[in-house]
Amino acid sequence: MNLELLAVFAGASIRLSAPMMLAATGELVSERAGVLNMSVEGMMLTGAFLGATFSWLTGNPSIGLLCGMLGVIPLALLQAFLSVTLRANQIVTGIGINILALGGTTLAYREIFGERSSAAIPGLAHWSPPVLGKLPLIGEPVFGQVWLLYAGLAVLLATSVIMRRTALGVALHATGVAPRAVDQSGLPVARIRYGAVLFSGVMSAAAGCFISIGDIHTFTEGMTNGTGYLAIAAIIFGNWKIGRTALACLLFGAATAMQFQLPMFGLHVPTALLIMLPYLLALVAVAGLIGRQTAPPALTQPFKR
Amino acid sequence: MNRHMKLQTPLASAPGTQSWRARWPHLRVACVIAAAVAFAMLAALALIALMHVSIAEALAAFADGAWGSPYAIGASINRSLAFALVGTGFVIANRAKLTNVGGEGQLAIGGIVATAMSLYGGCAHLPFGLSFIVPMLCAAAAGAVWGGVPGVLKAKAGTNEVISTLLLSFIAVWLLYWCVQSEALLRQPMTNGATLPESLEIPDPTKLPAILAASGMNLNIGLPVTIVLAVASAILLARTRFGLALRAAGLNAIAAKRAGLPITSSLVGALALAGAFSGLAGALMLQGDQYSLKAGFSSGYGFDGLVVGLLARGSITGVFAAALLFGFLRSGGINMEMVAQVPSALVLIVQGIVTIALAGGALWLDKGEARR
Numbered sequence: 080m081n082l083e084l085l086a087v088f089a090g091a092s093i094r095l096s097a098p099m100m101l102a103a104t105g106e107l108v109s110e111r112a113g114v115l116n117m118s119v120e121g122m123m124l125t126g127a128f129l130g131a132t133f134s135w136l137t138g139n140p141s142i143g144l145l146c147g148m149l150g151v152i153p154l155a156l157l158q159a160f161l162s163v164t165l166r167a168n169q170i171v172t173g174i175g176i177n178i179l180a181l182g183g184t185t186l187a188y189r190e191i192f193g194e195r196s197s198a199a200i201p202g203l204a205h206w207s208p209p210v211l212g213k214l215p216l217i218g219e220p221v222f223g224q225v226w227l228l229y230a231g232l233a234v235l236l237a238t239s240v241i242m243r244r245t246a247l248g249v250a251l252h253a254t255g256v257a258p259r260a261v262d263q264s265g266l267p268v269a270r271i272r273y274g275a276v277l278f279s280g281v282m283s284a285a286a287g288c289f290i291s292i293g294d295i296h297t298f299t300e301g302m303t304n305g306t307g308y309l310a311i312a313a314i315i316f317g318n319w320k321i322g323r324t325a326l327a328c329l330l331f332g333a334a335t336a337m338q339f340q341l342p343m344f345g346l347h348v349p350t351a352l353l354i355m356l357p358y359l360l361a362l363v364a365v366a367g368l369i370g371r372q373t374a375p376p377a378l379t380q381p382f383k384r
Numbered sequence: 385m386n387r388h389m390k391l392q393t394p395l396a397s398a399p400g401t402q403s404w405r406a407r408w409p410h411l412r413v414a415c416v417i418a419a420a421v422a423f424a425m426l427a428a429l430a431l432i433a434l435m436h437v438s439i440a441e442a443l444a445a446f447a448d449g450a451w452g453s454p455y456a457i458g459a460s461i462n463r464s465l466a467f468a469l470v471g472t473g474f475v476i477a478n479r480a481k482l483t484n485v486g487g488e489g490q491l492a493i494g495g496i497v498a499t500a501m502s503l504y505g506g507c508a509h510l511p512f513g514l515s516f517i518v519p520m521l522c523a524a525a526a527g528a529v530w531g532g533v534p535g536v537l538k539a540k541a542g543t544n545e546v547i548s549t550l551l552l553s554f555i556a557v558w559l560l561y562w563c564v565q566s567e568a569l570l571r572q573p574m575t576n577g578a579t580l581p582e583s584l585e586i587p588d589p590t591k592l593p594a595i596l597a598a599s600g601m602n603l604n605i606g607l608p609v610t611i612v613l614a615v616a617s618a619i620l621l622a623r624t625r626f627g628l629a630l631r632a633a634g635l636n637a638i639a640a641k642r643a644g645l646p647i648t649s650s651l652v653g654a655l656a657l658a659g660a661f662s663g664l665a666g667a668l669m670l671q672g673d674q675y676s677l678k679a680g681f682s683s684g685y686g687f688d689g690l691v692v693g694l695l696a697r698g699s700i701t702g703v704f705a706a707a708l709l710f711g712f713l714r715s716g717g718i719n720m721e722m723v724a725q726v727p728s729a730l731v732l733i734v735q736g737i738v739t740i741a742l743a744g745g746a747l748w749l750d751k752g753e754a755r756r
Contacts, residue, residue, distance in 0.1 A: 115546075161744045170483060170546050171694055171743040174687065179736025185729035190435060300729075308554065315547060351562030358554040365548055367541035374544065 086217040088333075088340045094224060094294060096332025098123070098286040098303075101231040102310035103317075103324050104238055105282025110314060111242070112275035113255040113377040117173020118158050119283045120307030121180030126151050126284025127291035128184040131200050131298035132191060140203045140292045144227065147288040148281045154180070155280025159273045166381030177307075185300045192298070202296040203227055203288075225293040227285065234282070239321045251275065255375030258382040268382050283307065312361035319374060331357040413697060413749055420741035421709070424734040431733065432726055442724040449719020450712040456719075458601030462673055464704075464711030465610045466491070466665040470689020471703040472617050473531075473661030475696055477654045479621055481634035482538075484658040486531060486549030487665075488686025489556030493530045494523035494666025496556075496563050499570055499583050499677040502590035502670075515589035516671055520609075523667035524660040530556060531659015535652035545655065553686065561679050570677055583677040592672040606668040613661070618700040630654055662686060688714075691739050697749065710735070 102119050109116045116122075129150040134143025154176060161172040206226040212218045242248035250271055253261045258268045290306065291298050309331055316331075317324030334356045341348055432442045451457050470487040477484040501507050501519035508515055534548035563570040563583075570583040592604035621627040629650040632640035641647045669685070670677060688710050696702030717731030742749075 157740070161740065165744045165747055167743040167746055168483075168694075170485060172740060174485075174690065175736050175739030175743055177736075178687070178691075178732050178739060182729040182732025182734075182736055186431065186727050186733065189727050189729075305554065308550070312551060315551075349562050349566060351558045351565060355555050355558040355562075358551045358558075362548065362551045362555070365543050365551065366537050367543065379544075379546070 082216055083220075084340070084343060086220040088336060089217075090220040090222075090224070091336040091340065092329065092333040093221070093228070094332075095335045096328045096330075097224070097228045097231060097293070098289045098306050099310045099313055099328040099331055100235065100325055101227075101286035101289060102283045102307055103313045103328055104231070104235050104321070105279035105286075106310055107314050107319065107321055107324055108238060108242070108251065109275045109279035110319065110378055111255045111375055112251050112272050113258060113375055113380060113382070114159075114162055114272050114276050114279075115169045115173070115311075115379045116158060116162075116276055116279045117170050117311070118154070118176035118180070118307075119279065119286075119310055120303055120305065121173075121177035122151050122154055122158075122280050122283035123287035123290070123303045123307045124177075124180045124184050124301065125154055126287030127302055128188060128287075128298055129284070130288035131291040132187075134202070134292045135200045138201055140201050143201075143292050144203065144285065144288045148284045151280045151284035152277065155277045156273075158280070159276040162381065163269050163272045163276070166383060169379050169381075181301055184298075188298060188300060200292060200296050200298070203293045225289065227289050227293050231285065231289075235321070235325060242321065252375075255377050258377050258380075262382070262384060268384075272382075286310070309357055312357055315374075316357075316361045316364045318364065327360075330360070416745055416749055417695065417742065420738050420745065423741065424737035427737055428730050428734050431730060435726065437724055437726055442720055442726050445720045445723035445726075446716035448723070450716030452719075454600040455602055456715060458599075458603050460712045460715040461601070461603065461607065461708075462711075463714050464707040465606050465672075466669050466685045467689045467692045467710050468610050468614060468703055468707035469661045469665035469668070470686055471692035471696055471707055472614050472700060473658030474690055474693025475698055475700060475703055476617055476621065476630070476661070477658040478693065478698065479627065479634060480630040480651055480654050482535075482651065482654055482658075483546050484531065484534075484549050484655060484662075485546050485690060486534065486553040486556075486659070486686075487662045487689045488682050488684070489549075489553030490527040490530050490659045490662030491666040491669070491686045491689075492556040492560040492682045494527045494663030495670045495677055495681050496560055496570070496666075497526040497663070498523040498667035498670045499563075499586065502586035503570070503584055508587040508589045510589075513593070515587075516592055519590055519671060520664060520667040523670075524664040527663015527666065528656040528660035531662065532652055532656035535655035538655075539648045539651055549655075557682060560677070560681055564677055564679050572676075581679060585676045586671065590671060591675060592668070604672045606672045609664075610668075613664075614700050614703065621700075626650065626653065662689065665689065688735065691735060694739065695742055 102123055106116055106119050126147040130143040130147030133146035134140040137143065158172060158176055161167045162169045203225045205223050206229060207219065207223040211222045242251065250261060250266050254268055254271045262268050286306070287303060290302060295302070313327040313331055314324050316327040334353050337348070338350050338353050429439060432439055449456055450460055470491065474484050474487065498519040501522045505519065507518045510518060530552060533552065534543070534545045537543040537548050538545050564581050565571060567574060571581055572579060572584045592606055595603050595605055595607065621630070629640065629645040629647065632643070632645050633647045633650050637647055665685070666682070674681065692703060692706040692710055695706040713731050713734060717728040720726045720730070721728040
C-alpha cells in the first residue's frame with residue numbers, strides 16, 4: 080500500500096461523496112423545516128438529464144448546470160404544493176415524483192439522443208485550491224476536483240452558518256419542531272417550507288449535474304442509481320446535524336470508492352457488501368444503537384392553520 | 385372502510401337534502417380515481433403522439449400485450465398477483481397508520497429464500513406438494529422477519545417505520561445482488577466465462593403447479609392462493625380483535641393502550657404480516673414465473689405494490705382493482721416497447737401521475753369519506 084494509491088482512493092472518495100453532499104445539504108434544510116423530501120432521487124435524475132442535455136446542446140457545461148438547477152424548480156414546486164398546500168403524504172408524493180422522473184427522463188433521453196447515445200458531453204472544469212493543489216504526490220489526485228464540489232462546500236458552510244446564526248435559520252429549525260408556535264409568532268410556515276423544498280430541489284439538481292456533467296460526462300437511464308436515497312441515509316446517520324451529515328457523506332463515498340480500490344490493494348470484498356454498507360450504517364443509527372436520534376419532531380407532519 | 389366514523393353523530397341534514405356525493409362516498413372516490421387514471425392515460429396518449437408514433441399502432445400493441453391472447457391475459461394476471469399481495473400487506477399495516485415502504489426488499493428476501501430452499505433445501509423430494517409449499521412458507525416467514533424488524537424497532541426505539549423499511553429494502557436488494565454474484569451463495573457454478581450471474585433453475589417439483597391448463601393462460605396456483613389470502617385479510621381486518629386493535633392503534637395509540645388493547649404486538653404483527661405477504665409475492669414470482677434468481681429480480685414490483693396499496697385506500701377490493709390495472713399496464717407497456725417502439729418508460733409516467741394525483745387528492749377523498 081503506497082501513498083499514491085491512497086491519494087487516488089481519497090480523491091475518489093471525495094468525488095463520489097460530492098453528489099451526496101450537495102443533495103444532503105438541500106435535503107437537510109428541507110427536513111429541518113419538517114418536509115421529508117423523498118423525491119431527491121427523482122430531482123437529481125431530472126437535474127442530471129437537463130444538465131447533460133443543455134451542456135450538449137450549448138457546448139457549455141456551466142449553462143447546462145444552470146439549466147438543470149432552474150429546470151428542476153417546477154418539480155420542486157410540485158412537491159411543495161403537494162406536501163405543504165395539499166398536505167399529502169410526503170413519502171407517497173416523493174415516490175410518485177421519483178417514478179415520474181425516472182419515466183420522464185428515460186423517455187426524453189431516448190427521444191432526444193436516440194442513436195447518438197454515446198455522444199461526448201462537455202463536462203465541468205476541474206479546479207484545485209492554490210496551495211493544497213500544488214502539494215507533491217497527493218495535491219492533484221486529492222484536490223484536483225470539479226469546481227462544483229468546492230462551490231458545494233461553500234454552500235454547505237454558508238448553510239451551516241445560516242442555520243445556526245440567523246433568524247432565518249432559527250425559524251427553519253422551529254418550523255420542523257413546532258410549526259404551530261412558528262405560526263403563532265407570525266411567521267409563514269407554508270412559505271418557509273416552500274422555500275426549503277425549493278432549495279432542496281435546486282441542490283438535488285446540482286448533485287445530479289455533478290454526476291452527469293461533472294463526473295461521468297454522459298447521461299444514462301436511471302444513472303443516479305440510489306444516490307438520492309443515500310443522501311437521505313447520510314442525514315439519518317448524521318443525526319440531522321450538518322457537520323455530521325457531511326462526514327457521513329464522505330464515509331459513504333469512501334465505501335463506494337472501495338469497490339474500485341480494494342482490488343488494487345489485493346483485497347476481495349463483495350461489491351454488494353460495500354454498496355450495502357451505508358444503508359446498514361444508517362439503519363444502525365436510526366435503530367438508536369449509536370446515541371439518541373433526534374429527528375425533527377414535525378418531520379412528515381403536514382401543518383394546518 | 386372507516387367504520388369508526390359511524391360512531392360520530394352524522395351532520396344534521398335531512399336524507400333528501402344530501403348531495404349524491406355525500407350519500408355515496410365510495411362512488412365519489414371511484415370517480416376521482418377513475419379521473420386520475422384517465423388523465424394519466426390521456427397524458428400518455430399525448431406523449432405517444434409527440435413521439436410521432438401512430439396512436440392506433442401503439443394502442444393495438446398495448447392491447448395485444450395486455451389482453452390480446454389467453455397467454456397475454458395470463459401474464460397480466462400473474463403480474464397482478466405480486467402487486468395484489470404486496471398491496472394487501474400494505475393495507476394491513478396501513479390500518480394501524482403504518483407505512484410499509486419496504487415491499488421491494490421483502491419481495492427480494494422472499495425470492496432469495498424460495499430459491500435457496502428449492503435448490504439446496506432438499507425440498508424437491510418432499511411428498512404431497514410440500515416440495516413447492518415449503519419454499520413458499522419459508523419465503524413468507526423470511527419476509528415476515530424482514531418486515532417485523534422495523535416493527536420491533538418502532539416499538540422499542542421509536543424508529544420511524546418509513547425510514548427503517550426503506551433502508552432494509554435497499555439492504556435486501558443488494559443482498560440479492562450479492563447472492564447471484566457469489567458462487568459461495570446462490571450463483572450457478574461457473575462452467576465458462578459466459579456463465580450468467582444468476583442461480584440455477586429450480587427443480588420441477590418446486591415450481592408452482594399449473595391450473596386451468598386447457599385455457600392456455602399459463603396460470604398457476606398462485607392465483608387461488610392470493611385470492612384466499614386477500615379474503616382472509618379482509619375478514620381479519622373487519623371482524624377480528626386483531627383488526628380492531630390495528631384500527632385503534634392507528635386512531636389513538638395511547639387511548640387504545642389504556643383500553644387494554646395489545647398495541648405493541650399489533651404493530652409488530654401488522655408489519656410482519658405485510659412483510660410475509662411481500663415475501664410470498666417473491667416466492668410466487670420465482671416459483672411461478674422466473675424459475676431462477678437474477679439480479680434485478682424484484683424490478684420495482686415492490687414499489688408498484690406499494691402504489692397499489694395506496695390507490696386501494698384501505699379496501700381489499702380496491703387492491704385487486706389497482707393490482708389488475710397495474711398488471712395489465714405493465715404487460716401492455718412491455719409489448720408496446722417491443723412492437724411499436726414506444727419506450728415502456730411511458731408506463732412509469734402513467735404510474736407516477738396516478739400516484740401523485742391521488743396523493744394530492746387525498747385531502748378531498750378523505751373529506752368525502754369522513755362526511756359519512
